[in-house]
Amino acid sequence: MTAQRIGIEVSRAIAIAAKLANVDVVSAYPITPQTHIVEEIAELVANGELDAAFIPVESEHSAMSACLGAAAVGARTFTATAGQGLELMHEVLYVASAMRLPIVMAVANRALSAPLNIWGDHSDVMATRDTGWIQIFAANGQETFDNVLCAFRIAEDRRVLLPVMVNLDGFHLTHMIEPIYIPEQGEVDKFLPPSQYPLPLDPDRPITMGAFAPPYIYTEVKKAQQVNLAAAKEVILQCWKEFGDRFGRYYSPVESYRSEKAKVLLLVMGSFSETAMGAIDSLRDEGKEVGLIKLCLWRPFPFAEIRQAVRDAEVLIVLDRAISFGGPGGPVCSEIRSALYSEDKKPRVIGFVGGLGGRDVSPDEFKQIVNRGIEISQTGSEQEFEIFGVRE
Amino acid sequence: MTKPEDELAWKDLEIGSIITEPGNASQYQTGGWRTQRPVIDTSKCIKCGLCAIFCPEGCRRQTAEGHFDANLFYCKGCGICACECWTQAITMVGEEE
Numbered sequence: 001m002t003a004q005r006i007g008i009e010v011s012r013a014i015a016i017a018a019k020l021a022n023v024d025v026v027s028a029y030p031i032t033p034q035t036h037i038v039e040e041i042a043e044l045v046a047n048g049e050l051d052a053a054f055i056p057v058e059s060e061h062s063a064m065s066a067c068l069g070a071a072a073v074g075a076r077t078f079t080a081t082a083g084q085g086l087e088l089m090h091e092v093l094y095v096a097s098a099m100r101l102p103i104v105m106a107v108a109n110r111a112l113s114a115p116l117n118i119w120g121d122h123s124d125v126m127a128t129r130d131t132g133w134i135q136i137f138a139a140n141g142q143e144t145f146d147n148v149l150c151a152f153r154i155a156e157d158r159r160v161l162l163p164v165m166v167n168l169d170g171f172h173l174t175h176m177i178e179p180i181y182i183p184e185q186g187e188v189d190k191f192l193p194p195s196q197y198p199l200p201l202d203p204d205r206p207i208t209m210g211a212f213a214p215p216y217i218y219t220e221v222k223k224a225q226q227v228n229l230a231a232a233k234e235v236i237l238q239c240w241k242e243f244g245d246r247f248g249r250y251y252s253p254v255e256s257y258r259s260e261k262a263k264v265l266l267l268v269m270g271s272f273s274e275t276a277m278g279a280i281d282s283l284r285d286e287g288k289e290v291g292l293i294k295l296c297l298w299r300p301f302p303f304a305e306i307r308q309a310v311r312d313a314e315v316l317i318v319l320d321r322a323i324s325f326g327g328p329g330g331p332v333c334s335e336i337r338s339a340l341y342s343e344d345k346k347p348r349v350i351g352f353v354g355g356l357g358g359r360d361v362s363p364d365e366f367k368q369i370v371n372r373g374i375e376i377s378q379t380g381s382e383q384e385f386e387i388f389g390v391r392e
Numbered sequence: 393m394t395k396p397e398d399e400l401a402w403k404d405l406e407i408g409s410i411i412t413e414p415g416n417a418s419q420y421q422t423g424g425w426r427t428q429r430p431v432i433d434t435s436k437c438i439k440c441g442l443c444a445i446f447c448p449e450g451c452r453r454q455t456a457e458g459h460f461d462a463n464l465f466y467c468k469g470c471g472i473c474a475c476e477c478w479t480q481a482i483t484m485v486g487e488e489e
Contacts (some may be wrong), residue, residue: 030395098408099408100407100408101408160409161407189421197411198407199406199407199410200409207410207411208410208411208414209408209410210408211410211417212412212417212420213409214420216397216398217397217400217409220401220402220404220405220408221405223402224402224403224405336464
């Protein structure tokens with residue numbers, strides 16, 4: 001295997017991943033809150049380096065709608081958005097998954113208005129949790145690049161045929177220049193054969209997509225969708241294995257760092273996991289039995305892997321980058337609690353919300369989160385969850 | 393399709409619940425939505441056909457006698473035919489009556 005390692009802004013690397021995937025159609029809203037991802041793709045298409053239709057539209061609602069049409073005729077379809085843009089797509093996201101259209105979308109995770117804040121957190125994607133998309137979270141530029149390639153393979157697999165979101169933290173990843181291995185076109189082609197959508201819209205073989213489903217059939221449709229999304233996990237695991245065998249970088253739904261014999265585990269998603277590693281190293285140096293869990297696959301939720309990863313810990317501290325207002329805390333913490341509730345052997349789950357609207361959480365602050373989490377596990381807290389770093 | 397639609401199990405559905413046989417919307421009994429049905433007084437009917445032209449379901453067909461009957465399998469009871477009829481030959485009658 002040959003690959004070039006270049007220093008490149010992560011957004012631009014994602015555009016190159018889309019190019020290497022030989023996308024046929026990219027539709028996107030080209031201005032704020034857009035990233036350099038589609039800006040670069042527009043340039044690649046305009047320069048004749050990528051033979052694809054680039055459809056600039058007047059809103060993200062239209063962008064996702066155009067993607068539906070493109071995917072429905074069997075085109076390999078890509079788009080990217082962020083923050084408010086993802087929310088404007090919201091209703092169309094459900095249509096993409098329910099119609100089983102293998103669209104791939106990079107989402108630069110950002111905070112939501114009001115107040116206006118374009119910086120990073122997970123509020124946008126958490127609001128799309130139940131849209132039926134496969135949702136992967138990347139921790140760095142390479143993971144994002146690799147998972148964009150994997151996303152096409154997963155989405156287009158005949159056993160899956162579902163849209164995939166590859167989430168990367170706004171600014172902390174999208175605007176970062178990182179050294180990224182860019183594989184050769186031939187290697188990507190071997191990993192990612194052309195899309196063979198089984199029942200595309202075709203005048204010679206007419207079908208109806210997204211038709212009317214009265215009460216007597218809607219429940220059956222939703223059950224089929226649930227079974228389909230849950231079963232996609234096996235294909236995702238298989239894809240990550242094959243990607244690893246070919247390119248040398250392996251991914252899994254739940255990754256552990258120094259978690260062996262750890263009494264206390266910290267769980268995070270996205271780019272914060274790399275910062276948290278520094279905190280874990282430092283706490284380990286202090287003799288504390290602390291480890292890190294990185295949740296990479298959010299939908300389908302990796303129940304077995306999470307239960308296995310945390311079963312020997314006494315305390316599990318979860319840092320969410322989104323709030324479920326008036327609810328039990330962050331969505332990740334809630335789901336992990338729910339996944340562990342029926343287990344006989346399980347850690348006490350302590351929830352924090354932090355890193356909102358682009359606020360950094362430094363390695364020292366991760367240490368504070370861990371120490372406060374341990375304290376709460378011993379003394380309890382009057383709150384369902386705590387917002388870390390908030391000025392009282 | 394081998395089974396009637398209301399007997400299909402989730403495993404019987406096509407990918408994305410697509411419909412592979414054109415025209416199966418005709419199997420859907422929109423008449424089930426109706427609370428009122430149109431009743432025609434043939435002595436007032438001038439057989440102009442406006443009721444059939446305005447019917448949003450297209451469910452009125454001319455009979456051998458020349459007036460237009462609503463197919464109650466599809467008629468939603470919207471009352472547009474009764475509203476448009478020049479001679480007020482059509483009245484809407486509650487389904488419970």
